[in-house]
Amino acid sequence: MSMEQISAVLDFFKIELPSWGFADTGTRFGKFLQDAAAVTVDEKMADAGHVHKLTGSCPTVAVHVLWDFPSGRTAAEISALAAAAGIKIGSINPNVFQDQQYRWGSLCNRDPAVRQAAISHIKDSVKIGRETGSGLLSLWLADGLNYPGQADIIARKKWLADALKTVHGMLPPEMTMLVEYKPFEPAFYATDIADWGMALLLAKAAGPRAKVLVDTGHHYQATNIEQIVAWLLDENMLGGFHFNDRKYADDDLTIGSIDPYQIFRIFHEIHNHHFRTGSLPRIAYMVDQSHNLKPKIEAMIQTVDMAQQLYIKAAIVDRKKLAAAQAAEDVVASENLLRDAYLTDVRPLLAEWRKSRQLPADPLAAHRDSGYEKRIAAQRRAAHGQKGGGAYA
Ligand code: PSV
Ligand code: MN
Numbered sequence: 428m429s430m431e432q433i434s435a436v437l438d439f440f441k442i443e444l445p446s447w448g449f450a451d452t453g454t455r456f457g458k459f460l461q462d463a464a465a466v467t468v469d470e471k472m473a474d475a476g477h478v479h480k481l482t483g484s485c486p487t488v489a490v491h492v493l494w495d496f497p498s499g500r501t502a503a504e505i506s507a508l509a510a511a512a513g514i515k516i517g518s519i520n521p522n523v524f525q526d527q528q529y530r531w532g533s534l535c536n537r538d539p540a541v542r543q544a545a546i547s548h549i550k551d552s553v554k555i556g557r558e559t560g561s562g563l564l565s566l567w568l569a570d571g572l573n574y575p576g577q578a579d580i581i582a583r584k585k586w587l588a589d590a591l592k593t594v595h596g597m598l599p600p601e602m603t604m605l606v607e608y609k610p611f612e613p614a615f616y617a618t619d620i621a622d623w624g625m626a627l628l629l630a631k632a633a634g635p636r637a638k639v640l641v642d643t644g645h646h647y648q649a650t651n652i653e654q655i656v657a658w659l660l661d662e663n664m665l666g667g668f669h670f671n672d673r674k675y676a677d678d679d680l681t682i683g684s685i686d687p688y689q690i691f692r693i694f695h696e697i698h699n700h701h702f703r704t705g706s707l708p709r710i711a712y713m714v715d716q717s718h719n720l721k722p723k724i725e726a727m728i729q730t731v732d733m734a735q736q737l738y739i740k741a742a743i744v745d746r747k748k749l750a751a752a753q754a755a756e757d758v759v760a761s762e763n764l765l766r767d768a769y770l771t772d773v774r775p776l777l778a779e780w781r782k783s784r785q786l787p788a789d790p791l792a793a794h795r796d797s798g799y800e801k802r803i804a805a806q807r808r809a810a811h812g813q814k815g816g817g818a819y820a
Contacts (some may be wrong), residue, residue, distance in 0.1 A: 428743045430779065436492045436742045437484070437780045442670075443517040443713040443733055444478060445489045446471040449724070452679075452717035462804035464723060466811045468495045469508055470803070471743075474724055476512025477799055481790035482731045483781070487517030489565070492552050493525060502558035509559075516559035518605070518667075518713060521552035524569035524613075532570040534590035535619045536585035546590055552596050560761055563667070563711055564598065565640060567607040571614020571621075582618055588632050595634035605640035605666040605711070606630045610647060612677055622646075623655045627664055638666025642715055643690070644677040645669075653692040660700040660708065668693075669710030670734065677717045681726050683733040690734070691769050694741030702746045724800060736773050744768040 451458050451466040465471040468490075475488040488509060490496070496505060509516050521771040523533035523545040531537065533545035556564055570587070572578055591606070598604055608626040609618055620626050623639055630637035639659055646652055659665035670690070683690050701707055712734070718726040726743070745764055752760040778788040787793035794800070 428820065430776065433739060433742070434780050434783065436739060437735060437777070438784075439707075440484065440738050441485045441487070441712065442485050442734055443489050443711060444475045444485050444727055445491075445713065445715055446475065446495050447491055448714060448716050448718060448727060449474040450717075450734065453719060459719065461722065462808045463733075463800050464807070466807060468497070468505060470807065471495065471796050472505075472508040472512045472514070473803075474727075476509070477794075478724060478727045479512075479514050481728060481787060481793050483784050483786045484731055485514070485727075487515050489518045489520060489715075490516055490555075491522055492518045492548070493522040493692040495503055496555060502555045506559045507774050516561050518563035518565040519552050519556040519559070519561050520550045520565045520567070523548055524567075529569070531578075532583065532619070533568055535568070535570040536657060537578065537582070537586075542586060542590055545748060546593055549594050549687045550597055553594075553599070553602065556602055562601055563603055563605060564594075564665075565607065565644075565713075566594070567609070567640075568620060569613050571618035573614060574615045574616055574793055576662045577616070580617060586678065587619055588629055591629055591633040591637065595637055598634075598636055602636065603666060603709075604630075604633065606633070606637060607640040607642055607645070607669065609642065609645040609677070623659065626685045627659070627662070627667045628737065629802075630664060630666075639664050640667050640711075641665070642668060642669035642671070642677075643682075643693075644671045644679060644715070650677075652689065653696045656693050657700070660696065663708065665708065667713055669713050669715030670730070671714070671716040679718075681716060681718070681721070681733070682714070682730050683737060687733065687737060688769060691737045691741050692765075694738050695744060695765060698741050698744065708772065722800060724794060725791060730792055732777070732790065735777055739773045739776060740769050740771060743771060743773070 449471045451460050465474050479485040506516055523529060528541050528544060534542055536542050545617060553564055606626045606629055608620045608622050610621045611618060620629060626639045630639055639733040641656060643652060656665060668680045672685045674684050674685050714730055749761060751762045752764060781788050
């Protein structure tokens, strides 16, 4: 692949950062606070903009409605904050899991008044999407059961399907709705949208602008995520990703920190789909990570860099040779074509692309040299003390 083609691939590959990834988050046992963590939405926008300035690849930021749109701040104000930081508002994430009324679920709650409250919050989120020019409504529900027999699973399925249809009906034409699945946590017996099959059925029933969102941390161990991705692509039902890595459960570790080959295989299926069909579906590449120990901005820069490396590695697979090796049933040659690409050191190519786009060749070093972290740590400590805040404040 020529440098020109690699540059085109990198120009195309945009990664959305999550506002909540810049805030102090923790485990169910507690949080370790960082002075430089963003507390306010102004700070989250500034940090996301800083990462975009250094990487040139993160023009949008995902927002979580209850965490990022405090009462009294308008959508126009938040959009202006993003614009001042050189970015735009990306996916809008309604929050129908935090309020006490959702103890027994949100869109799956047996109480029609609670289902209506959740729909009404999602309606407000769609309005925010319209006002901020976002094209994505990203839905994740914490709905589920902790014990067998706790509720009628099919009654909940029907309430959910009806609600998602209603939500689809609220979307402006330019907006897509993503349905995220998760097999466990916070529910420990049956999550209402537990896997990609359920998400697919619900999205298809909701309407043509509903697609599936694959969060890489939301699978059981050993699930073949790239096969799910290939199937969703073939069905034209892949809406986007929430990228993160994990060792055990939904650990929210930085992408590729545990199993970079898995993300490579996912990207391989995407490039393969492009090779086979010539079509490049609109896929939202979003990060969903919260950083407990790593400095948040450094973790995001590391994430973007790793995602770009793995994306190029998958792009340089020799697909003509691969098709020939597959046709000859040459298993070893086929596998080696993937491994050759994966084992190629693409860092010099990435550095060359960055230089050609007037970006620092090493964004992490540029960040460390910039003094940004020290400056915001001092400012934020002065402004907020040791209080922390953010996603699970
Ligand atoms: C839930 O685990 C999730 O993956 C959803 O995408 C949420 O919106 C996000 O994490 C933040 O809690
Ligand atoms: Mn997610």
